[in-house]
Amino acid sequence: MAASFTCLANPPISLPSLPEPITNNAITIVNSENRNYLLSFNGLLKGKDHKSVSNKAFMLRVGDKSWQGINNVPIHQPINGLTGRLASVATSIKDNAYIFGGYTVAKDHSEVSVPDVYSFNVKTQKYTLLAPMPVPVDDSIALTYQDRFIYLVSGWHNDGNVNLVQIYDTKTNTWQQASPFPGKPVFGQAGAIVNNKMLICDGVRVDVHLDKRRSYAAEPACYLGSISLKQPNKINWHKVAHPTGVARYRMAATGVYSANSAYFIGGSDNPYNYSGIGYNGAPSEPDSKIWKFDFNSNKWQLLTSATATMDHRSLIELNNTLYTVGGMLKAQEVTDKVIAQTTITP
Template sequence: MLFKKPKTIALRIFLGAVPQFSFVLSAFIIAATATVSAAAAPISLPALPEPVSNNAVASVFIEDTQYIFSFMGLGVGKTFKDVHNRAWQLVINEDDSSKRNNAPQWQALPPVPSSLTLKGRLASVAVGVKDSVYIFGGYTVDEDHNEISTPDVYKYSPTTTKYERLAPMPVPVDDATALVYQDRYVYLVSGWHNDGNVNLVQVYDTQTGQWQQASPFLGNPVFGHAGGIVNNTMVICDGVSVTPHSNKRRSFAAETACFKGKIDEENPFKIDWRTLQHPTGSARYRMAAAGDEATNKIYFVGGSTNPYNYNGIGYNGKPSTADGAIWTFDIAKETWAIPKTEAEAPTMDHRGLIDINGTWITIGGMIGAQHVTSKVISHFSTLEEVCCLSKSQASSDVSIQASDGQAVEVVKSASNSKCQHQNDIYGAK
């Protein structure tokens, strides 16, 4: 998802230092000038009124007010009975946020409608486009564990608090990745459709209300993958692919792969897909991801290296645990960096990453032993990064691994000491 650089909001954000990072991968070393804060900056945002995981999240700006949303998802019991269609909204107003006794609070919204008999659903995706939120797909689960991918698309307006049903998806998908281009087109990349994954890139035009197919995804079709977009460049990583067998039912396997897709500036339905070197060689499932125009980077947070069913237990029968690393892809340099994070807790089971005035958060998800949480967790801040980028000057010849395998030179800031702290090596798992 791409969230544009928001207007300044007077939140209580305490900035940490922005270190340099390096990590060892297989037989080579990636050394990089780090641009993500190792210490997640705490922000004064309350927890959700109830724990929820696998919820669709989004954010929009209307004038000087930011609206943050959580739609549907899974409750603490983690059974089919705990799949719901409840929705919540957090309003961050510039005037209110400066008053200590008037901190923002989550507000209940009308439940998300559905064309299916079962109203609650999992693995939906939501994106903000201009002053509205668009909610796509997801799946229902019944007591016999039957799962149905829904074709539903709804537009929610914060100003009217109403949902509007839109043209359904040509191919209903869940656990897809949704990316916004030109504040108009929404790209649904791959995902699960009832009985298997699809390689489709379905594009919804929010101006005309019509669907079209873009160049298909060239990787193995997956679900539970993650991605972000900046301008016309998107990056998609990992997820789960389907493995067929001759003597037993299909099985699921982690898909370790990253792809870069560049949208043709003359034709929004033409995408040039290219492979990217993977940052670690170990896939993660249901990460939170987003692109950031201010830094020209795409960030991946959390997820699990053990793909799992909706209850957090792996398809291999083993409990899944969350990963706390942050993957950072620099679009201009085509390089990866992986900083450590000092976020409150590693998280997994996400549908998106939200930017709150330069601090990037997840809403809900699973922490610890597949514990469904209500927490809003701050993972890192890019405020210092933007400052450093604007003041940087060449002073070092630190090498970094590019996606084509060639060593390139990066620039280290010498004008701001907060940009020069050295971080410990973080190894691939």
């Protein structure tokens, strides 16, 4: 059973808006020398067409009045001259943010998954090219374990979804495969990790038909993975009850250690292309629901956020508050807002 509540409690810290509206951006937070840095990489600008696909990057040192532009995210080899990409994912370990993949969009709407992996050091403000993904994925998730390993779970690779769980080792700059994702392969899913437990929910599957082209469909399903304490590539997966039975696409999610919980915020129940128009031709609208999963009890709570929002890659935890950074609001409006969505509850 899922209990229903409404949040926001105490007033959160107000954070400045991004320098410009951007959505589908890879975001993360880095803590270095007791300072917090919010980072945004790649994404889609407000034009919402192939010309709006960007590799712009921004950084906010929390406490400053404004974000600063930083060097654009490099690309090792431009794809047909294209450098911007969508659906990258990012996470952080110590002084570094890590940025994975994404896809380019050409004028003819062709899309190519980019294999690149970069670290960005907040002290030096420099990028370092790292070992590429063995199987390039976009619209995936990046989850950090033991301040060393980063797990990429499922996602889209050029022509279809993959069930792979790829582990990047930040100490050795190498990759290995983990126990595969047990559900239907998806893109646009959301996930969170606390200690050795990860939770992956929803996304979009590909359905194949006899008499027509393949189609995309929302996949309402959640899977809990427990990483072996001795072998980080061994994951014991099992399915858990879905909180509502209705899938949401491109939610913002993160694991909160203080609450031993995973939070999933926003998203849309109508999967869409990058413009925010659904695969079914209908405009997609954001959701204001929050799902909170307690790793102790394996139970859900249903909350309500301050602002309906969608088209996210992750969620920021700062000072007991969860924030979305950019994304889309109602009527597919690309926003520059950093929105305090909810306070963290025990």
